[in-house]
Amino acid sequence: MLRGLLLSGELDWSLPTETLLHFAARAEHVERAIRPALAAGTWVVCDRFADSTMAYQGHAQGGDRAAIASLTEMMRLRPDLTLVLDLDVAAAMARLHARGAPADRYERLGEGFFARVREGFRAIAAADPARCLLIPADRPEADVADAVWQAVRTRSGLPA
């Protein structure tokens, strides 16, 4: 429900509110889905986590990055491995349009916004190489999938 409110763009939140609502939605996800799964020994894969808030609200929207870092620390849950699929913004927008789904609030913000989001993710990955890996995504899906699988195998010590 919270993510629906955030993505619809119907309500004009201030940036600090928007940031806290993303963390509230994430806290619910952590407490109700992720922690129970981890406690049961399940591997958890998320398509977004706190880095997205840092990239979107911190880097692209100009929010308080120190506050976002503190909110991230407060969750006391850190991914073992973060894969950043990196792609030229124009190519990403073309893929988005090809999907045909209606654009959410962030997707409507255009290429300048996403150029800042991309730089944010690249900065986050560069600052934390032990956790993050940048994967070039300007390739066919199968090649990206291979790179992802190889990274998971290598970083988690699974046999090849």
Place this chain on the structure above:
Amino acid sequence: MLRGLLLSGELDWSLPTETLLHFAARAEHVERAIRPALAAGTWVVCDRFADSTMAYQGHAQGGDRAAIASLTEMMRLRPDLTLVLDLDVAAAMARLHARGAPADRYERLGEGFFARVREGFRAIAAADPARCLLIPADRPEADVADAVWQAVRTRSGLPA
């Protein structure tokens, strides 16, 4: 809208989510109402602020007090004066019932809960005497109002 969701009790949030939603509602209030008023030179009076989250979610519900303190710091807005109207819980409940309004989610939690809320507010006030003043509220309304007005005059340096 956020406070309505929090007070209705319709949704069963986890405690970290509930805490973040209180700060989200407060952030919107700060950005849209309080900061513009302060910028215009207006004195701002709130009937609740971050101390309530510390007392309710921190002390009474057993949440992460260090996280609540960090969230409070992040607002970068600290009241000059906080008046804590202190009252025996049974007397407070009797006044609440005399109002006749339907109880909100917190008010339905009963006397044991409010005893912890009261201890929370007393601990907050004791730990920060330069900002907080405990005002005994087991007196007629006019006497409490006099004590409030005297405290505001003294702390703000207004003439008597």
